[in-house]
Amino acid sequence: MNTFGKKLTLTTFGESHGKALGCILDGVPAGLVIDEAFIQSELNRRKPGKSPLETGRKEDDKVEILSGTFEGISTGTPIAMVIFNTNQKSKDYDNIKDLFRPGHADFTYYHKYGIRDYRGGGRSSARETAARVAGGAIAKLMLSQLGINIMSGVCEVDGIKAEKFDFDHARKSKMMALDPDRESQQEEAILDAKRQHDSVGGVVLTRATGVPIGLGEPLYYKLDAILAEAMMGINAAKAVEIGDGIATTHMKGSQNNDPITPEGFASNHAGGLLGGISNGDTLIVKTHFKPTPSIFQAQQTITKTGEAVTCELKGRHDPCVAVRGAVVCEAMMALVLADMALLGLGKKMTHLTALYLDPKTDHTQK
Amino acid sequence: MNTFGKKLTLTTFGESHGKALGCILDGVPAGLVIDEAFIQSELNRRKPGKSPLETGRKEDDKVEILSGTFEGISTGTPIAMVIFNTNQKSKDYDNIKDLFRPGHADFTYYHKYGIRDYRGGGRSSARETAARVAGGAIAKLMLSQLGINIMSGVCEVDGIKAEKFDFDHARKSKMMALDPDRESQQEEAILDAKRQHDSVGGVVLTRATGVPIGLGEPLYYKLDAILAEAMMGINAAKAVEIGDGIATTHMKGSQNNDPITPEGFASNHAGGLLGGISNGDTLIVKTHFKPTPSIFQAQQTITKTGEAVTCELKGRHDPCVAVRGAVVCEAMMALVLADMALLGLGKKMTHLTALYLDPKTDHTQK
Amino acid sequence: MNTFGKKLTLTTFGESHGKALGCILDGVPAGLVIDEAFIQSELNRRKPGKSPLETGRKEDDKVEILSGTFEGISTGTPIAMVIFNTNQKSKDYDNIKDLFRPGHADFTYYHKYGIRDYRGGGRSSARETAARVAGGAIAKLMLSQLGINIMSGVCEVDGIKAEKFDFDHARKSKMMALDPDRESQQEEAILDAKRQHDSVGGVVLTRATGVPIGLGEPLYYKLDAILAEAMMGINAAKAVEIGDGIATTHMKGSQNNDPITPEGFASNHAGGLLGGISNGDTLIVKTHFKPTPSIFQAQQTITKTGEAVTCELKGRHDPCVAVRGAVVCEAMMALVLADMALLGLGKKMTHLTALYLDPKTDHTQK
């Protein structure tokens, strides 16, 4: 239940304030150069404490590879990665030990498991997404060999919508803003919420270019369904759209259908897939994040024994989870696409026989 | 890849114009009364041709149980169900044999598999959802034993939004309308699109009441993630929201967090779950369906060999897939919840030992 | 739990005396000619009633394909196959309805599920293996495209061991005997047991030739481990050996290690694999079947309510399950190898990139 994917599987472990968190990424083909600096750079993009827009917890998020490579190359065996926790302040959580923070998983974890690691949310903390980013980084290394490129950015904060979608800008922006013209207004909304000890929601646009036709395994491992699962499973996500998503419901069929021309699709309302299989066009997914549940205002809640009590949070929290969430969206899309790539572009007998019988695919590698 | 679920698994088969379609539902506990009339009644709710709002294809969708029951009771072995196709008009598809219908999976199936059953969309046809409804019906029988009840309805058509949510009304409405006051307007939008040889989009609201606390298996089998997968995997779905979904991104944390009181949650923006685990409140999911891609207007497309051509569809099609889609949404939610129920409310050692050691759970059934 | 395999998955359904049994085989690549006559001929090899060595139940075991093919070619979608039961004599089982037959699954099914279809053993009947043979036949069709050939035969009956291993002879022999010189002696042992209303055990040797190097996915989907699972899961199997199996424990390392020469392995004690991965040599598996539990002598047992009672069986039974079991062994090996073939000879990045980028693997199939 802590494993994602079918042929490329990411199994994660770890709690916010435990010894370490990490993952085992299994299914990576042999022969891939595992660029550790790249993996670390992806973790750096996600790590907290880089700007006032983020939580003040400062973690190095230094990743260490424990297995699966030999002389810097993947060997086809599972790649384990670990990140030790270093900057926990568990004391900050003493006062919430016996109560349930509104909007958090405290209530449900306690009732499901009968025990909970209350320090920083334990397993339910978004800190676990560091392991996803580590795994996603290796997925990206695989995908880049296939010519697939994934980028993301924040397209909306507190209702302020991007009108331009500049993914290169987002990569440099400290709030991952897609629209440079809206960036300061969006940033201000975040800081304003922070000043009011409150939080805001936001929306992340993630896209993949260079996706070949044929990824996705209908009917129950469709590309769109699995992307929806992947994105909705990120902490604080509440909605997922593929392509034009909700806007398609306001169109007529004659407007929404993407005409097909000898040069390709004339439009991309579909967001790069049809029938759950990639159609060769740019893959587009929008993920909507609720405002961070951790706010510094008094909130009404109950204790473990059911008594009404006021919750006053301490600690350090992101005022808008969409910002760092954008990096996680990329990782999840990378994991999905790399898994789908391993499952196969096509399921054709001719491919299979070619692979087995063609001397070009001889396995002795002389 | 044609199997959905982990412990309650639905594996479906069949094409729109093949001999039959059906499913194997595995994991149903022994001792459940398998009410065949109920299963058939669920299929009747979904079956086409009941009103001018739907495709004219008239299928009895008569389901036959082939295995897994003994004297009307489930035995714990796989339940196979089959529905023979009877009213195919494969001729209607001769003219699309060599071209790709815009908005359909023809293009991607052909490129992925190198072969496609073009008759009625083959495997990619929404006709396959009959098998989901059959499986979902048995899931509902299981859930009703646990006090869980699932209902759905259409809350929006062509941008016309429901303001009331009357699930009992929806069940009787021929277009599954939730709001009796908007129903005729919504119906008119569908019929109007039909007259224009076009189609419209719509939105389905699905909810479950009586859901206990504790369903959902974080981190990679979260209830919300799997519901998103389940709904996005339905034909023509383009967006999924949990609870207040997109609206949460326009709220502050202080507005969106549901306060907890000794009597329960004071609001339900979250839609019945926290951290991917059900919180005991009503579970709420919205599924957005694009307008039916099958329209009777001339459309621009290409042939298998890449030449530009005009596509003129024949056949019989739903002008708004959300209508019959609502029944499928219920089935998918039922399958998800029944699977989660089998996986367990809680993962506590005390439960396990009680089950094994308590004489009340003795297995000899004297 | 009724699904076998990872990428080629066989899900079976059906009981001995139910309406029908069958399977869904998912993962078959598109473009394979589905030779129905071959599938039927495999079922004919397994079907009962062909000689006095087998049960007298006469079933046509006529298989019908319900989905997954188009104009005789696989489309990459699930292939459902059904075999209707026609020659049940459920009355034969009325007297065992309330008792547990020794050596059978009656006792455990009843205690696990609290209900059992007592007619012919219900789901636990070896009749279910017809569905495996149907699935295995398609797996064989796939494998034959890859140059892999599977054969089997009975190498021991009631302690009478084959000294020659003539697989072509076995295919023609009515008891699947590998050694023509021992055949009449082995046959006599079976008939003698039958005359005494008893049964005998037997051993099946199954081998695959043409297996390329590289099948098997260590560490937990090793070729030998999965073959062991596949064979031990056949009704009445009690032991599985790979290659020289038990005999290797009586050898020194210096005798058992297969020397490697530029021309290949100098011996094949290992049975065609090393470290759970095929080594290119002939794959050899031995499956040991206990004597059929159904015998026509008085046996001591208890009723459902725990009272001592004498069990007197009626019905029709094989005096030696190894005979028809040999066909099932082939099917299981075929399913394992075809699954492993889809999982991949090698997990190399170069293969993946070649598949995605090489114009020879272009998916447009012009």
Next chain:
Amino acid sequence: MNTFGKKLTLTTFGESHGKALGCILDGVPAGLVIDEAFIQSELNRRKPGKSPLETGRKEDDKVEILSGTFEGISTGTPIAMVIFNTNQKSKDYDNIKDLFRPGHADFTYYHKYGIRDYRGGGRSSARETAARVAGGAIAKLMLSQLGINIMSGVCEVDGIKAEKFDFDHARKSKMMALDPDRESQQEEAILDAKRQHDSVGGVVLTRATGVPIGLGEPLYYKLDAILAEAMMGINAAKAVEIGDGIATTHMKGSQNNDPITPEGFASNHAGGLLGGISNGDTLIVKTHFKPTPSIFQAQQTITKTGEAVTCELKGRHDPCVAVRGAVVCEAMMALVLADMALLGLGKKMTHLTALYLDPKTDHTQK
């Protein structure tokens, strides 16, 4: 592919001479006391270098728990465990870098993956079984709560068979010998092989007592099939028997069927299961291990480029893998049984409803 189990899943990582090896054990119920001293003591039983009967490599095999527990109690989240390698002598392997050791996985790993970590066999080393023992130790903690106890011992070495089966003795014996009267003879056989720079095979008997009726999920997750998979997947295993195994093929049905009496089974030829489901009797499995492939005699092999060459091994190796293998057999049986226990004794609707509706299973744990 590096994950074992369905509901209790063990995912392992690590190579013989890499940084570390370890595992993630997922699915452990919350509320289990995780006795770290016990886990370490299990690893100590398996660790090398305890006697001249074992390899001279001395590893502390100190296990560290990284996640999944809180104040010493399992929380229901994944338990990651790591063992750092400390006593590698990678130099010992320089001379085999370009050749394939006979009887080892070098040849197949190289051909499958195109790259291999030659140091100590890399991933294919039996050193990985330390991770299984760590996971198995926690499985044993779970099982002991259910009254299930697993023990093992060596019942045969180099053809010298035990005639007594004293599991308590085996636990104290440095060669895990079951028969104290045969122990010195068996030990001498091992030491004699060692003196001759050779190795011997051996057989391990593993049994579980206290197993309730109902474990095992037919038809494709049968208890016997999965035990066979588990045992055959251990390094150097070549055969697996359940209960009387091969001996059953020499019996008549009338001899082999275990009569059922009101007090239980009158004999246990079946080895504790029927139809793939535990029958409440002692579970008995035999695992046959080939002689260690690492011997210190000159052997004929080839290089990566296919040239004939003589292989002269250095390094430190067990002369009989069955000795330490016995501990691994226990771990694998524990993992299988704990997984089966989580999957359920019975799949009955009444259990499910009791769990959901009975106030005794209320999840608030007041």
